[in-house]
Amino acid sequence: MDRETPRSGATLHDVAREAGVSLATASRAINGSTRKVNDEYRRRVLDAAARLDYSPNLSAQAVARGAxxxxxxxxxxxxxxxxxxxxxxxxxxxxxxxxxxxxxxxxxxxxxxxxxxxxxxxxxxxxxxxxxxxxxxxxxxxxxxxxxxxxxxxxxxxxxxxxxxxxxxxLVENADGADALARTLAGIGYRRFAAIAGDTGLTTSDDRLAGFGAGLAASGLALDPGRIVRSDFTRDGGYDGMRQLISAGLDDIDLVFAVNDVMAVGALSALREAGFEPGRDVAVAGFDDIPTVRDVTPTLTTVRIPLDEVGRRALRRALDGDAPDAAGAVPTEVVLRASTPPIIGH
Amino acid sequence: MDRETPRSGATLHDVAREAGVSLATASRAINGSTRKVNDEYRRRVLDAAARLDYSPNLSAQAVARGAxxxxxxxxxxxxxxxxxxxxxxxxxxxxxxxxxxxxxxxxxxxxxxxxxxxxxxxxxxxxxxxxxxxxxxxxxxxxxxxxxxxxxxxxxxxxxxxxxxxxxxxLVENADGADALARTLAGIGYRRFAAIAGDTGLTTSDDRLAGFGAGLAASGLALDPGRIVRSDFTRDGGYDGMRQLISAGLDDIDLVFAVNDVMAVGALSALREAGFEPGRDVAVAGFDDIPTVRDVTPTLTTVRIPLDEVGRRALRRALDGDAPDAAGAVPTEVVLRASTPPIIGH
DNA sequence: GGTATCTTGGATAACGTTTTCCATCCCACC
DNA sequence: GGTGGGATGGAAAACGTTATCCAAGATACC
Structure with missing residues (x-):
């Protein structure tokens, strides 16, 4: 079976030879080109390809096709x-x-x-x-x-x-989502806020923070800039951020907004480790709605982004010509969960 | 600037022409071939490449190099x-x-x-x-x-x-890890077990389950086959599995072993939703040590697999010739956390 | 039945690289 | 100062495809 070069797979040339047709015909038979090819020939080519275990070389196709x-x-x-x-x-x-x-x-x-x-x-x-x-x-x-x-x-x-x-x-509705979140939270009685954000200049973080501030402002409230801590855009960043807030004193803080869920989740753990009961002692909200947040305790209030949809849209957006404004930003949705219970007596 | 074809980027040909050298020289100058090329020429080529914003076509390289x-x-x-x-x-x-x-x-x-x-x-x-x-x-x-x-x-x-x-x-020490987990749990007082597993025939699930059984056996205990529920290898699978266990009655179960962490995390949520306090009412253990498990409540006992290391090793293993047995299985480590508190009075 | 018109297979020229080979050139050595 | 040999540049042949031509056979039309 290994008569000559078992090395380095069968090429289209080999398939053509094996099938007794020209290279061109083999190529046409294997990818559905516009050109029609005789059924008998096509069958022979396909058979030969299967027999030789042919696998078209994508790199070669790429250079030939230019794409x-x-x-x-x-x-x-x-x-x-x-x-x-x-x-x-x-x-x-x-x-x-x-x-x-x-x-x-x-x-x-x-x-x-x-x-x-x-x-x-x-x-x-x-x-x-x-x-x-x-x-x-x-x-x-x-x-x-x-x-x-x-x-x-x-x-x-x-x-x-x-x-x-x-x-x-x-675009993701970062500002609008955070705005809506802030209004909702204000609506259920929250008044005194802190935030854990990423570095200034990080657009996602900035937008969410700004949106949150705007939402509070619309409700006659404010986010004290002194209550915004900055740290890494990661779980550990959230954890550290919350520790900072804790050591500065949580007394006049009802709710901590972390600009993304991984940070919020880290913040939750920091709270619990410090002996606080998140949701009861201090509320926490995040942003993204990653799968995990349904499974932490308390379940986390957040702003849902359809992540999978964002990925798909990114590709679509790139692929589909120049669809001018292409459906606008991906909509977000506030999801209230146990980490932000309505404030009694509100 | 766009005199002829601004389309479809500069080719090595263009670079060679621009630099006033041959195609071969350009090629040699740009990738560090074995052949030496005059410094002056090299400089000219590199300059030309930068000027034309040349980016080598990987597909073409692949077909030329055969790799x-x-x-x-x-x-x-x-x-x-x-x-x-x-x-x-x-x-x-x-x-x-x-x-x-x-x-x-x-x-x-x-x-x-x-x-x-x-x-x-x-x-x-x-x-x-x-x-x-x-x-x-x-x-x-x-x-x-x-x-x-x-x-x-x-x-x-x-x-x-x-x-x-x-x-x-x-290889990951699935059986050994689960074995060690079982012994550890037996050691801290657990006696009555149930498990949430994937479909029979799924090697990962089977190995872990078998290892867990073996570990229990070594401690004179057993995992009742009637207490093994099967479901999807996902978070929701774990959730559903736990619901099954709950409706069958949790009375004589101390601890539920979920064959992976995402399932365990789902199981935790199912428990909590049903009004049980995981860790207190019934213990839960998982396998993998995904990042999330540090942040759920209670934190989850599990068997740690260095995931990143596994990925790196997979590549290394493929790349490094035929290193015969290559360092054996990736070691795992039992990590005891709050979801399996030692049983009092043990 | 002769000429247009379709089909469809086959050579062959791309595609953008790398890598043989040659051809020079330069240096040294005796 | 001629010859051997080590550098180093260039021409051209790969690499595995696709796509552009041509040619030849079949079909149709009047």
């Missing part, structure tokens, strides 16, 4: 449920389109991100999706240039979440 | 923290090696998985990592054939977790 079937996805951290939720959506939509997803993690490092974009661009993906949260002030001309070059050569870029770069974006 | 820089990763569900943890490890190690990861989700469907393997094989990845949990009885000759063909052509396959296919594997 790949891949989409590149950049996230900050794959293990973070926010990003893995989005990634799942991207992958789902991608393979609905017959596209292959290549994934990379920036670790929230702008330099690394730029480097990855450069590398990934070499892949000539159809689409490049950037889902890390961005710094506004970033002023990243290098990144913008790289992406612009990518688009100039026929690629599509899609961002998830706000940024000030001139590319397609799937 | 790609990609690794393909198949998981059951990207949003599941178990898999995203492993994926993060794979990606980390991959980009340490300058490799690009393409990711696909099987949704735990064998047919889909086979299809994905076929497609991904076309990519000619250096490595293919399969991390879904497998059915033993699967008898999946088609999958085995496809993977064998892939290896015959120079690819490497690595599985994560047990299976009965003849490929490299990163």
């Amino acid at each position: 790949t079937m891949t989409v590149a996805l950049l996230v900050a951290d794959i293990a973070d449920p926010y990003f893995s939720g989005i990634a799942a959506g991207v992958v789902r939509e991608a393979d609905h389109e017959g596209l292959i997803v290549t994934m990379a993690a920036t670790g929230r490092d702008a330099a690394r991100e730029l480097e990855l974009v450069r590398t990934l661009r070499g892949q000539r993906p159809r689409v490049m999706i950037l889902a890390g949260s961005r710094h506004t002030a970033d002023r990243e001309p290098a990144l913008a240039d790289e992406l612009a070059a990518f688009e100039a050569n026929g690629g599509r870029v899609a961002f998830v979440g706000g940024h000030d770069l001139p590319f397609r974006t799937v | 790609t820089m990609t690794v393909a990763l198949l998981v059951a569900d990207i949003a599941d923290p178990y898999f995203s943890g492993i994926a993060a490890g794979v990606v980390r190690e991959a980009d340490h090696e300058g490799l690009i990861v393409t990711m696909a989700a099987t949704g735990r469907d064998a047919a889909r998985e086979l299809e994905l393997v076929r497609t991904l094989r076309g990519q000619r990845p250096r490595v293919m990592i399969l991390a879904g949990s497998r059915h033993t009885a699967d008898r999946e000759p088609a999958l085995a054939d496809e993977l064998a063909a892939f290896e015959a052509n120079g690819g490497r396959v690595a599985f994560v977790g047990g299976h009965d296919l003849p490929f490299r594997t990163v």
Whole structure:
């Protein structure tokens, strides 16, 4: 069976020879080209392909066709449920389109991100999706240039979440969602707030914080800037943030708003470890509605983002021509749970 | 600036022309080939490349070199923290090696998985990592054939977790870990057990269950087969499983062992919803040590698997020649937390 | 029955790289 | 100062596809 080179799989050439047809015919038979090919020939080709265990070389196809079937996805951290939720959506939509997803993690490092974009661009993906949260002030001309070059050569870029770069974006109602959350909380009796946020300049964090402030303002309340602690955009960041709040004294705080769920969950644990009962002693709310928040105690009030949908939309948005304003921002929804019980006597 | 074809990026040809050198020289200057190239020329080439915003076409390189820089990763569900943890490890190690990861989700469907393997094989990845949990009885000759063909052509396959296919594997101490867990729990006073498991035939589930049984047996205890409920290998599966146990009556059950953490977390929520206090009324233990379990209440006793390490090892194992037995199984560690308090009066 | 018109298979030229080979050039050595 | 040999640049042949032509056979039309 291994008469000549068992090495390095059968090529289309081999299939054509085996089937006794020309290379062109074999190619036409195997991918459904526009050209019609005789049923007998097609059968012979397909048989030969099966017999030789032929697998078309995607790289070769890519260079011949001048187009790949891949989409590149950049996230900050794959293990973070926010990003893995989005990634799942991207992958789902991608393979609905017959596209292959290549994934990379920036670790929230702008330099690394730029480097990855450069590398990934070499892949000539159809689409490049950037889902890390961005710094506004970033002023990243290098990144913008790289992406612009990518688009100039026929690629599509899609961002998830706000940024000030001139590319397609799937907007999430961060400000509006946080605004609605604040109003709702005010509506059920909360008055004295603190917040755990990411670094200033991180658009997601800023938008949510601003929205929350606006929502409070609309209810005649305010978020004291002195009550905003800054820390990492991670579970441990939330934990640390809450510890700061605790050591500064929780006495005149009803509710702590963490700008995302992983932080909120960390905050919950910090509270409990310090002997507080979250929800009773102090309320906590988050943002994202990652799966975990249904299973913590108390279950967490949050603003739901359909993560999977965000991922799918990002791909769609990049793929579908220049749909001008494409359905607007992804709507969010306030989900009240046990971590923010209505305040009695309100 | 856009004199001729601004379309479809600069090619190495263009760079060579711009630099006034031959194609060969340009190629040698840009990738660090063995051949030496005059510093002056190299500089000119590099300058030209920068000026033209040249990005090497990875597909073309792949076909010319006969090898790609990609690794393909198949998981059951990207949003599941178990898999995203492993994926993060794979990606980390991959980009340490300058490799690009393409990711696909099987949704735990064998047919889909086979299809994905076929497609991904076309990519000619250096490595293919399969991390879904497998059915033993699967008898999946088609999958085995496809993977064998892939290896015959120079690819490497690595599985994560047990299976009965003849490929490299990163083994996790599923049985031993569960055994140790059972002994530990017996040691702190638990006597009457129930379990929530996945379908029979799912190796991960089977191994853990068997190990748990063995550990109990070693302590003179037993897991009544009638107390094993079967359900999906997901959070909701755990939730449903626990509901079944609850409706069958929890009276003579001290502790429920869920074969993985997401199920355990679901089980916790089911308990709480039914008015039980997990840890006090009935203890719960899981397996995996996903990040979430530190943040649920009570914190969950589990068997720790270094997920990231598993992912990294899978890639290493595939890459590093035929390291025969390669460091054995990934060690696990029992982590006792609040969901299994020592039983008083023991 | 002769000429247009469709079909459809086959050569062959791309596609953007890398990698042989050659061809020079330069240096040294005796 | 001629010859051997180590550098190093260039032309051209791969790599595995697809797509553009051509040619030849079949069909149809008057």
